[in-house]
Amino acid sequence: MAVNEQDVELIVKQILNQISGSGAAPAPSAGKTASSGIPSTAHVAMLTELEKFEVKEYPMPEVGDDDILVKVEGCGVCGTDAHEFKRDPFGLIPVALGHEGTGEIVKMGKNVKKDSAGKDLHIGDKVVTCMIFKDDPDITMYDLNKQNIGGADVYGLLPDDEIHLNGWFSDYILVRGGSTVFNVSDLDLDSRILIEPCAVLVHAVERAKTTGILRFNSRVVVQGCGPIGLICIAVLRTMGIENITAVDGNQARLDFAMRLGASHTVSFKDFQGIEALSGAVAASFDGHMADFAFQCTGNPMAHANIYKFIRNGGGLCELGFFINGGDATINPHFDLCSKEITLVGSWVYTLRDYATTFDFLKRAKGIGLPLSELITHRYPLEQINEALKTNLAMTGLKIAIVNK
Numbered sequence: 001m002a003v004n005e006q007d008v009e010l011i012v013k014q015i016l017n018q019i020s021g022s023g024a025a026p027a028p029s030a031g032k033t034a035s036s037g038i039p040s041t042a043h044v045a046m047l048t049e050l051e052k053f054e055v056k057e058y059p060m061p062e063v064g065d066d067d068i069l070v071k072v073e074g075c076g077v078c079g080t081d082a083h084e085f086k087r088d089p090f091g092l093i094p095v096a097l098g099h100e101g102t103g104e105i106v107k108m109g110k111n112v113k114k115d116s117a118g119k120d121l122h123i124g125d126k127v128v129t130c131m132i133f134k135d136d137p138d139i140t141m142y143d144l145n146k147q148n149i150g151g152a153d154v155y156g157l158l159p160d161d162e163i164h165l166n167g168w169f170s171d172y173i174l175v176r177g178g179s180t181v182f183n184v185s186d187l188d189l190d191s192r193i194l195i196e197p198c199a200v201l202v203h204a205v206e207r208a209k210t211t212g213i214l215r216f217n218s219r220v221v222v223q224g225c226g227p228i229g230l231i232c233i234a235v236l237r238t239m240g241i242e243n244i245t246a247v248d249g250n251q252a253r254l255d256f257a258m259r260l261g262a263s264h265t266v267s268f269k270d271f272q273g274i275e276a277l278s279g280a281v282a283a284s285f286d287g288h289m290a291d292f293a294f295q296c297t298g299n300p301m302a303h304a305n306i307y308k309f310i311r312n313g314g315g316l317c318e319l320g321f322f323i324n325g326g327d328a329t330i331n332p333h334f335d336l337c338s339k340e341i342t343l344v345g346s347w348v349y350t351l352r353d354y355a356t357t358f359d360f361l362k363r364a365k366g367i368g369l370p371l372s373e374l375i376t377h378r379y380p381l382e383q384i385n386e387a388l389k390t391n392l393a394m395t396g397l398k399i400a401i402v403n404k
């Protein structure tokens with residue numbers, strides 16, 4: 001980078017400062033460094049106590065030879081964030097949260113050349129990080145027992161360190177060398193914010209495919225039309241499956257399910273008892289039971305019920321219990337054995353699913369699925385407490401922090 005007049009001015013000021021004996025760096029409130037437009041401080045929303053974020057100001061850190069400084073554009077609010085906000089189950093407070101974030105590279109170390117998929121990285125590229133360690137692409141989740149502070153692989157869910165720029169609920173984040181990072185410059189902002197939840201569904205469908213039951217012409221039921229169920233429908237539709245029945249109790253969500261690729265909807269509020277409900281699902285498939293089902297709610301009763309929607313020899317992917325939602329009671333004889341159901345569980349994703357997700361988002365846009373409408377609420381960083389409360393109230397679908 002060429003040294004311009006303002007750079008020189010800054011250097012001279014610093015030298016004068018040192019000569020004068022104070023030795024102090026320019027005050028954090030000095031504002032932007034005119035050369036690159038990078039301010040001297042960053043803002044990070046720190047969860048300082050239960051249900052309370054404070055936006056803190058920290059000095060902009062040094063960018064090491066392997067590091068990337070990213071100006072944050074936005075970050076989705078995840079169920080995990082809400083869980084941490086409300087209960088701090090991992091005992092992380094004070095902690096910088098936000099892992100579904102994206103932004104633009106504003107500075108990077110001289111050793112940084114390529115992303116985790118081998119794509120070139122340049123100043124100005126849009127990137128995301130990933131919760132999966134790139135040195136082990138087969139593990140499906142970060143290890144919370146791994147203390148990777150200082151060389152953090154994972155952002156937005158680990159104990160804080162002296163740098164503090166560790167979460168995407170911020171205006172700048174320092175992606176340390178060795179972290180998983182992807183160049184996603186060819187995706188728009190909304191798509192980039194949706195990558196992480198979409199990867200959960202790409203993985204679930206990959207798990208479903210291992211049963212050998214899911215085919216182009218399968219009759220598929222998706223139970224639960226929160227963000228996960230809705231994205232599930234979009235993934236299935238994008239891969240060419242046309243016969244999809246969405247089950248939920250919220251008419252607005254069912255209407256949206258149709259726009260994301262469902263062919264039929266069933267509101268469980270219209271039917272009394274599981275017999276009537278499974279009859280309605282069968283009616284949506286011209287009297288047939290589903291070949292395959294995706295269970296996308298965290299309700300144990302919903303898990304117990306979904307077997308009744310599936311034909312003998314059919315398949316089920318259970319992905320609704322991201323966290324422990326309690327025990328479900330099924331009848332192993334009637335529900336599982338005598339029907340010869342093939343059951344798979346799904347949780348999080350692998351690194352390879354992440355890369356597949358970028359293509360899914362492009363294809364979904366290509367066939368006109370309004371995925372970006374999943375983001376129902378956008379808040380500036382200063383209103384992060386309201387954003388988390390909206391998430392907990394479950395009045396919207398995807399809540400996002402979007403920086404100006």
Ligand SMILES: [Zn+2]
Pocket residue numbers: 078079080099100196197
């Ligand atoms: Zn998430």
